Amino acid sequence: MFAEMFGTTDLSPVVKGVVDYETKTDIMAGSSQPKLSSIRAAVTVICLLVLCSTDLVCSVQCSNSLVESPAFAPVPISLSNSSNHDPRCGLWPVKYQAYEQTAMVSLLRAWNKSDPFVSPHNITNWKESVHPCDQSAKDSGWRGVRCRGMLVNNSDDTNGTSVCEMFIVGLDGDDFGIIGELIPEIGDLHNLEFIYVNHNPGQIGPIPESIWKLPNLKEVQFINNSLSGDVTLTTSMENSALERVDLSHNFLTSFSLMYSSNWPALKYLNASNNLIECPFPPWSDFDQFSNLSEISLDKNIITGELDISTFFKSSISETLTLLSLRDNIITTVVYADDYVKEARTKFLLKGNPFCNNVWFSEADATRCSLYCEHICKYERSNKWRVIVAATSSSSTLVLMLAMLCFGIVLRRNKKYIRALQKKIRKADINAKSFEYNELRVATKNFAPEMKLGAGAYGAVYKGILPNDVVVAVKQLFLETNEGRDDFLNEILLISNLQHRNLVNLKGYCLHGKQTLLVYEYVDNCDLDKLLLRRHNTSNVVLNWQARRNVCQGVAQGLYYLHASSQFRIIHRDIKASNILLDKNLQPKIADFGLARPIEDARSVIMTQQCAGTLCWLFSSGVHVPWPAE
Numbered sequence: 001m002f003a004e005m006f007g008t009t010d011l012s013p014v015v016k017g018v019v020d021y022e023t024k025t026d027i028m029a030g031s032s033q034p035k036l037s038s039i040r041a042a043v044t045v046i047c048l049l050v051l052c053s054t055d056l057v058c059s060v061q062c063s064n065s066l067v068e069s070p071a072f073a074p075v076p077i078s079l080s081n082s083s084n085h086d087p088r089c090g091l092w093p094v095k096y097q098a099y100e101q102t103a104m105v106s107l108l109r110a111w112n113k114s115d116p117f118v119s120p121h122n123i124t125n126w127k128e129s130v131h132p133c134d135q136s137a138k139d140s141g142w143r144g145v146r147c148r149g150m151l152v153n154n155s156d157d158t159n160g161t162s163v164c165e166m167f168i169v170g171l172d173g174d175d176f177g178i179i180g181e182l183i184p185e186i187g188d189l190h191n192l193e194f195i196y197v198n199h200n201p202g203q204i205g206p207i208p209e210s211i212w213k214l215p216n217l218k219e220v221q222f223i224n225n226s227l228s229g230d231v232t233l234t235t236s237m238e239n240s241a242l243e244r245v246d247l248s249h250n251f252l253t254s255f256s257l258m259y260s261s262n263w264p265a266l267k268y269l270n271a272s273n274n275l276i277e278c279p280f281p282p283w284s285d286f287d288q289f290s291n292l293s294e295i296s297l298d299k300n301i302i303t304g305e306l307d308i309s310t311f312f313k314s315s316i317s318e319t320l321t322l323l324s325l326r327d328n329i330i331t332t333v334v335y336a337d338d339y340v341k342e343a344r345t346k347f348l349l350k351g352n353p354f355c356n357n358v359w360f361s362e363a364d365a366t367r368c369s370l371y372c373e374h375i376c377k378y379e380r381s382n383k384w385r386v387i388v389a390a391t392s393s394s395s396t397l398v399l400m401l402a403m404l405c406f407g408i409v410l411r412r413n414k415k416y417i418r419a420l421q422k423k424i425r426k427a428d429i430n431a432k433s434f435e436y437n438e439l440r441v442a443t444k445n446f447a448p449e450m451k452l453g454a455g456a457y458g459a460v461y462k463g464i465l466p467n468d469v470v471v472a473v474k475q476l477f478l479e480t481n482e483g484r485d486d487f488l489n490e491i492l493l494i495s496n497l498q499h500r501n502l503v504n505l506k507g508y509c510l511h512g513k514q515t516l517l518v519y520e521y522v523d524n525c526d527l528d529k530l531l532l533r534r535h536n537t538s539n540v541v542l543n544w545q546a547r548r549n550v551c552q553g554v555a556q557g558l559y560y561l562h563a564s565s566q567f568r569i570i571h572r573d574i575k576a577s578n579i580l581l582d583k584n585l586q587p588k589i590a591d592f593g594l595a596r597p598i599e600d601a602r603s604v605i606m607t608q609q610c611a612g613t614l615c616w617l618f619s620s621g622v623h624v625p626w627p628a629e
Contacts, residue, residue, distance in 0.1 A: 089149050089164030089166075092151065092163060093163050093164065094136070094149070094164050094165075095163050095164070095165045096165075097165070099188060100131075100133075100168045100188075100191075102185075103185045103186065103188035104168070106183060106185040107186060108128065110181055110182075110183045111180045112126070125143050126143070127142075130142075132145040132147070132168060133145070133147035133167075133168060144174075145168060145171060146168070146171070147167065149164045149165065150164070151164060151165075152165050168192065169191050170192065170193055170194045170195070170196075171189075171192065171195050171196065171197060172194075173196065173197040173200065174196060174197070174198045176197070176200055178197070178200040179200075179202030179466055180204070181203075181205030182203060182206075182227065183208065184209075186208065186210065187208060187210025190214065190216070191216055192216065193216050193217060193219075193241075195211070195217070195221065195222075198223040198225070199225070200224075200225050201224070201225065201226050201441055201445060202226065202441050202466075203222075203226060204227065205228065205229070206227065206228065206230065206231075207231055207247070209232055215241065217240075217241060217242050218241050218242060219242075219244040220242070220246070221244075222250065223246055224248070224249040225249075225250055226251060226437065226441065227251065228250070230255075231247065231252055231255050231256065232256045233255070233256065240264070241265050242265055242266055243265045243266060243267050243268070244268040245266070245269050247270065247271045248271060248274070250273075252271065252274040252275065252276060253274075253277065254277070255274075255278075255297075263288050263289045263290075264291060265291060267292060267293050268293065269292065269295050271297055271300070272298035272299055272300070273298065275301065276300040277301035277302075277303070278301075279302070279304040279305070283310055283313075283314035283316060283317075286316040287315050289316060290315065290319065291319055292320060293319050293320060293321045294320075294322045294324075295322070297325055298348075299326065301328065302325055302328035304329075305331070306330050306333045306334070306347070306354075307334040308347065317344075321344075321345060322345070322346045323345065323346070324348040325347070325349055325352065326349065326350045326351045327352070330349055330352040330353070331353045333367075347370075347371050348371065349371040350371075350373045350374070352372075354368075354371075354372070355372035355374070355376065359376055431505055431507045431508055432506060432507035432508075433507060433509065434516070436509050436514060439463060439509055439518070442465050442471070443463045443473055447461075453525075453526075455577070457477055457591075457593055458475050459475050460474045462521065463518070471506060471519065471520065472518070472519045472520070472522065474517040476515045476516070476517065487515045490505075490592045490593050490595070493569055493597065494592045497560075499556075499557060500588075501553045501554065501560070501588055501589060502560070502561075502588060502589050503589065503590040505517065505518070506518045506519060506520060522588055522590075524585065525581070526578070527576040527577070527580075527587070528576035528577040529577075530542055530581065540581075546585050549585065549587075550579070550585070553587035554589065557588070561589075568597060569592075569595050569597055570596055570597075570598055571592065573591055573593070574589070
């Protein structure tokens with residue numbers, strides 16, 4: 001009877017047809033579930049028909065994670081482990097995509113420099129040996145990788161049975177502690193629908209163009225990372241699915257809208273808090289974005305004129321509801337004749353030079369107040385206009401003179417820094433030149449929780465380099481050339497000194513006004529804190545033997561400076577707070593900013609000015625706790 005009813009004795013195509021019909025629901029995490037009751041009912045009816053007419057026994061288990069194929073249908077590639085059962089696929093055999101595993105392994109190798117000391121979360125369960133979608137074993141599957149299964153007919157199987165094919169549809173990498181570049185191989189994940197990789201200050205480099213060519217991508221978020229370079233929003237695909245793009249809080253320098261076809265789905269574009277330096281593009285550049293409703297470019301370096309009068313002649317005026325350009329350098333706004341028409345779109349220009357103008361027309365002042373989010377200045381009488389004009393002329397002259405003086409000082413400052421760098425390069429020093437961004441990431445952007453201490457000349461932060469080496473980064477407060485001379489002096493004097501009782505200088509960094517020194521990390525605090533219990537949370541107690549070792553170590557370090565090193569040096573700032581103790585309580589002399597070379601053994605050093613910390617005194621009236629023996 002079964003053969004007469006269905007024309008075949010093979011049950012699977014019929015079951016698959018019913019299941020495919022009833023499970024046409026696009027399911028992701030948190031979406032609506034398929035109608036399982038209908039599926040089970042249909043399968044039960046078919047099984048009863050078979051049981052009534054033949055001796056076959058039907059047993060089918062349905063899964064609530066089976067969906068129809070995405071728009072892009074990749075060629076199924078069978079893995080050697082394809083027979084494993086995934087809990088999302090019920091009892092159907094599972095197939096994973098080998099090309100997706102290859103792309104994800106490339107991402108893992110590019111990003112897997114995370115460290116639990118840098119971020120509380122890191123890539124802990126990404127394993128090259130396991131497919132990112134494989135959840136057949138306990139605790140398997142890659143954290144943050146979202147997959148989806150679909151039933152397809154297995155053409156490789158002579159019986160024509162269905163299999164559950166798994167595809168990667170999303171990446172969720174918020175606060176992963178990623179350190180590394182965003183590589184083009186991410187564009188090989190053809191089924192991606194969303195990318196959320198936010199709050200990873202160690203993620204650097206440009207955004208590859210391959211991302212914008214993903215045909216199913218709906219949303220991209222790279223928020224609060226350290227991405228840099230140019231962004232070219234381009235596509236070669238008609239009817240791109242991309243709806244939302246958020247690249248805020250990075251170091252991007254330009255943003256281009258290139259198009260060879262339409263972007264009908266894009267609704268939201270945010271590139272705020274970057275370093276984008278350019279005039280605002282003409283409205284015709286947005287003609288291909290037929291649904292774009294919000295654009296945010298706050299806190300960049302957008303310059304020049306904003307022409308609102310031509311905005312309403314462009315196609316984007318029909319959909320755009322918000323354009324935010326706060327805190328840029330917009331100096332001029334050209335208005336439209338129809339004020340009511342302007343009100344359809346909200347323009348936010350607070351923090352631009354345009355908002356500081358004084359207006360002599362009530363309509364202009366009203367428009368300014370609307371755009372700038374505050375009440376703009378409005379002068380009524382002609383007398384005040386003359387006064388304001390004269391004042392503006394005088395102010396302009398003063399401003400020009402101030403800018404001229406500032407330019408001269410800035411030029412001299414840059415010239416001095418270049419000379420400083422030249423001196424360091426010429427000197428034969430054994431210290432590495434670090435990149436500023438590397439030290440910024442190592443110290444979590446000089447976060448307060450990484451701060452080890454501060455003095456009159458700078459603050460010291462704990463830093464963790466990409467190779468897991470822990471260092472101490474000293475950020476110097478040097479605003480004058482004399483201060484930079486001390487910086488150069490410290491590098492040249494101690495970079496080649498090697499002694500167990502001297503802190504080892506590992507490198508330096510010159511970045512604009514930033515001057516940084518990188519030292520070896522010393523585990524315990526300084527001698528001053530240990531002796532006087534000042535902000536000391538450790539339980540270390542210096543007994544008499546330890547104090548004797550400290551005295552001997554300091555003496556040996558000073559003797560090395562005065563008599564044994566290649567350059568004979570006087571420290572000039574020896575005090576308890578400049579004596580650091582390592583985990584074995586061995587002393588190390590630090591802070592050589594005031595040190596000076598001794599020309600020969602008969603030299604006499606005459607200090608004619610005060611240096612070091614003002615009013616510092618190890619008073620005999622201070623109670624020093626006696627060690628317990």
